[in-house]
Structure formats: C-alpha cells, structure tokens
Amino acid sequence: MSRITAKRGMVFDAEGDANRITTGAPYQNVVKAHIHGRASHAGIEPEKGVSSILIAAEILTRLPLGRIDFETTANIGVVNGGIKRNIIPDYTFLDGELRSLDQSKFEYYTDQFRDIFTQVLQSHDGCSIDLDIENTYAGYMVDRENETAQMIAKAVTEVGLIPKFEYTGGGSDANIFFKNGITALPVGIGLLVSILLVRRLILNKYYWLLRCVNG
Structure with missing residues (x-):
C-alpha cells in the first residue's frame, strides 16, 4: 500500500x-469452531460418548443465521464431523461468517455468536470448543x-x-x-x-x- x-x-x-x-x-468476521466431544462405541456403550455433531447441531439451531436484517447476514457453510457410523463422533468442525453494513450490529452479533457457543458448551461436561472469530476486513x-x-x-x-x-x-x-x-x-x-x-x-x-x- x-x-x-x-x-x-x-x-x-x-x-x-x-x-x-x-x-x-459490509464488515466481515470468519467464524471457525473446533468442537470436541467424547468418542465411544455407538452399539456397545453409547452412554459413555458425547456427540460433537449433536453439540454442533444445538449451536446451529441457536445461532442467528441467514438474512438477519437488511444490513446483516450470517452463515455456517461447512460442517464436518465423524469418522465411522458406529462411533459417537468426538470432533466436529464448523466454518462460517458474519457480515453487516452497520458496525454496531456487527459487534452485537459477534458477541452473540460467542455467547451461544459458550452457553452450549456449559451444558456438556467434559467437552471443549476452540472458537476462533477473526475479522477479515472492515466495512x-x-x-x-x-x-x-x-x-x-x-x-x-x-x-x-x-x-x-x-x-x-x-x-x-x-x-x-x-x-x-x-x-x-x-x-x-x-x-x-x-x-x-x-x-x-x-x-x-x-x-x-x-x-x-x-x-
């Protein structure tokens, strides 16, 4: 420059x-989350496992996604988790974004994203989420x-x-x-x-x- x-x-x-x-x-943030559950055999001891996919699903149902308002959008474009049909999945990856023309809305929904990930994690003992929200450009x-x-x-x-x-x-x-x-x-x-x-x-x-x- x-x-x-x-x-x-x-x-x-x-x-x-x-x-x-x-x-x-708009302003844009890239949102990446590495969700760690607990693996177990789905047929023998499913109660010992915690599905990272189900944790991800709970997060997705709570996040504000799509066209939030006329200035703001959000999307999760990649969901990747699990290795075999008979194993409770212990890892799921989410990749998404948040955009807004309005900086105050942008900051508000960024905070809301963080809060939702934190709240969902608190209801699942022994699990963890590595959340990375990175600003890629300003509006x-x-x-x-x-x-x-x-x-x-x-x-x-x-x-x-x-x-x-x-x-x-x-x-x-x-x-x-x-x-x-x-x-x-x-x-x-x-x-x-x-x-x-x-x-x-x-x-x-x-x-x-x-x-x-x-x-």
Whole structure:
C-alpha cells in the first residue's frame, strides 16, 4: 500500500452492470469452531460418548443465521464431523461468517455468536470448543455526493448510462483500500452469480465498463 499514491479510484470487482457504483460494503468476521466431544462405541456403550455433531447441531439451531436484517447476514457453510457410523463422533468442525453494513450490529452479533457457543458448551461436561472469530476486513459507506462516487458517476454518464448507487453484501479490494485511507469504489463488471455460484462474465456489459474507463 505504501507504493500507492492515489487517494481515490475504481475497483473492478462488483456484480451487476457498469453503471452500478457500490457505495457501501459490509464488515466481515470468519467464524471457525473446533468442537470436541467424547468418542465411544455407538452399539456397545453409547452412554459413555458425547456427540460433537449433536453439540454442533444445538449451536446451529441457536445461532442467528441467514438474512438477519437488511444490513446483516450470517452463515455456517461447512460442517464436518465423524469418522465411522458406529462411533459417537468426538470432533466436529464448523466454518462460517458474519457480515453487516452497520458496525454496531456487527459487534452485537459477534458477541452473540460467542455467547451461544459458550452457553452450549456449559451444558456438556467434559467437552471443549476452540472458537476462533477473526475479522477479515472492515466495512465502508459513503453517500452519493462523495467525491469519488461523483467522479465515477461522471464517467458513467459520459458514455450514456445512468449511474446507480447501491450497497452490497460482498467484500472486495475496496474494503482494504478504505482501511488504508484510499476511497476506491467498486463498479459493476458484468458479473452474474448463477444458482451454482459460478461467476459468469457478460461480455456486452463488460464493454460498457471499458468505455467508462477509457472515456
């Protein structure tokens, strides 16, 4: 970052058309949990075991997940546990995330995540949870009158498009730029996300982005 002298710019990493200017993006925490139960033979002495999968299931039913509100989302995308059908599983791994455009909500739900893991653990003697919640990037938000937003809007208008100012639920390099004092806003590059989560580039929409950049 020390080699970058610009204080504003465009980031070519956003969904939608070239006239879409992203003026807000969320904070994100990555949530990883290693849940340790107690293994035993499921047919001979199941009462001696504590299923890490059931502990994980209890946690999942209590966590606020999905679209929590219009600014906040959370997801557990990976659940991995157990080694054999006849063994009470003693280890389960959860991998998820929490995002919000609002910092106070972001901090509130981060604390709620921690509390839920702690509360569930307290009801299972002899078990443990290694919980790691790591901030991956900070959010940002500017209004449409922001100097950088207006600079990009002018370029969009000059090629015959109507600027659209929108927030996003995704992160990009812009989050990192903002953290380092550079106001750089993402613009749409003609990307669509299909139901299989495969990014597809729509070439005729990408053409308009190139026109905006080249003037």
